[in-house]
Structure formats: C-alpha cells, structure tokens
Amino acid sequence: MxxxxxxxxxxxxxxxxxxxxxxxxxxxxxxxxxxxxxxxxxxxxxxxxxxxxxxxxxxxxDGSESGVSSxxxxxxxxxxxxxxxxxxxxxxxxxxxxxxxxxxxxxxxxxxxxxxxxxxxxxxxxxxxxxxxxxxxxxELTPEEKLLLGKKYKIQKLLEEGFFYFISPVVYQPSLQDAENLGWDTIGQILLTRERLMTRLTAVSTSLIDL
CATH class of the missing domain: 3.30.710.10 (Potassium Channel Kv1.1; Chain A)
Structure with a gap:
C-alpha cells in the first residue's frame, strides 16, 4: 500500500x-x-x-462558454x-x-x-x-488479509469469508499475535460468535439423538 x-x-x-x-x-x-x-x-x-x-x-x-478563463x-x-x-x-x-x-x-x-x-x-x-x-x-488472500481488508474498507464479502474461517474451533485457536494484528475487539467477536454457534450446534445434535 x-x-x-x-x-x-x-x-x-x-x-x-x-x-x-x-x-x-x-x-x-x-x-x-x-x-x-x-x-x-x-x-x-x-x-x-x-x-x-x-x-x-x-x-x-446556461453553461455556454463566453470565453475561456484561466x-x-x-x-x-x-x-x-x-x-x-x-x-x-x-x-x-x-x-x-x-x-x-x-x-x-x-x-x-x-x-x-x-x-x-x-x-x-x-x-x-x-x-x-x-x-x-x-x-x-x-x-488469493489469507483469511487474516480478508478480515483486515474487509474491516478497513468495509468489504462485506471479505469480512464474511475471513470471519467464518476464524470461528471454526477446529481450524483456529487465537494467539496474542492475532490479537495484535486483528484487534482485541475482533478476537472478542470471533470467540463470542464461535461460542454461540457451538451452543446451537450442541442443542441441534441433542435433539437429533432424542429422535
């Protein structure tokens, strides 16, 4: 840049x-x-x-020229x-x-x-x-690049793609370096969204077992 x-x-x-x-x-x-x-x-x-x-x-x-003026x-x-x-x-x-x-x-x-x-x-x-x-x-951007660029320029598609990568508990575990790069507010949103998602998935799996 x-x-x-x-x-x-x-x-x-x-x-x-x-x-x-x-x-x-x-x-x-x-x-x-x-x-x-x-x-x-x-x-x-x-x-x-x-x-x-x-x-x-x-x-x-009316916009017509009456003479070119410097x-x-x-x-x-x-x-x-x-x-x-x-x-x-x-x-x-x-x-x-x-x-x-x-x-x-x-x-x-x-x-x-x-x-x-x-x-x-x-x-x-x-x-x-x-x-x-x-x-x-x-x-070809990394998930972190997508999230950072999405935040900076308010590009919704990049925000979504980057964010959904980071809320996966299997793929991603946050580090202090991530917090410095992405910001603590973004890490907090990722962890909160992941927790809510896992709670919903657990509820759905439990209901399926009971069928």
Missing part, C-alpha cells in the same frame, strides 16, 4: 495521464499533473457531477484541481487506470486496486467501489 504523502515541494511535472486535449480537466496529485476527460468522473461521482454543473468564470448561466479551477497547469494531500499520485493514477478503459485496467495489482478504492470511497463512486470490491474478492 502506498504511504501517506507529505507536503508537495518543487515544480510540478507532467505525468502519464496528462494529455494536450483542451477539453480535458487538469488535476494535480502531489507534484504530478494529469489532464483527463471529465466523462468518467461525472459518470461515476455525484460530487464531480455537481462540481462541473456549477457556472464557472467565463461561462454564462481562473477556472482545472483549466490549466497553473490552476489545477488539487487532490487532497492525504492522497498520493499513485492512488490517483490507480483510480484513473480503473475508470478509464484500457488493456491494463482489468489486470491491476492488489496494491493498485486498494489505492483506487481509497479515492473511490472518498469521492463516493458507488459503482466503482462495487466493481473494485469484486476484483479484490477474487484475489
């Missing part, structure tokens, strides 16, 4: 998602500029849809839409790889998928979140 970014310093350079098309919008993530088409952002995010529908300097109230946020390298500093350029590029169809979009690594998911959650891209979760669920 990419580390948290620090404050940007030095002049911004043009990244691989920068294009000369003047109809595109300019973003800056860390010190990297990206000029990308609006269509996917508007399609997947209500936040961007609302942003781009607002009248901008140089536009009439004061419009995202209109130029000098006035880009700045990605919050808690997100990295790698995370932004990973999201772009996913939402703009390319040959690589469907072969993203686990690190890229999680990076893209982080920004998709921030921008409330519900359909993108669902699609990324589907790809993550197909990865």
């Amino acid at each position: 990419a580390s948290e970014t620090t404050e940007s310093t030095g002049p911004a350079t043009r990244g691989r998602f920068y294009t000369e098309d003047t109809q595109f919008i300019v973003f800056q993530a860390e010190n990297v500029l990206h000029r990308v088409p609006r269509f996917a952002l508007v399609k997947h995010s209500e936040m961007f849809r609302d942003m781009f529908q607002l009248p901008q300097p140089g536009q009439a109230d 004061s419009v946020e995202g209109s130029s390298d000098e006035n880009p839409i700045r990605i919050p500093e808690c997100f990295t350029s790698f995370e932004f590029e990973s999201l772009l790889e996913f939402i703009y169809p390319t040959g690589k979009s469907k072969t993203l690594s686990q690190e890229q998928l999680l990076a893209a998911l982080k920004l998709a959650i921030y921008w409330q891209m519900d359909d993108v979140i669902s699609n990324i979760e589907d790809y993550i669920a197909r990865l």
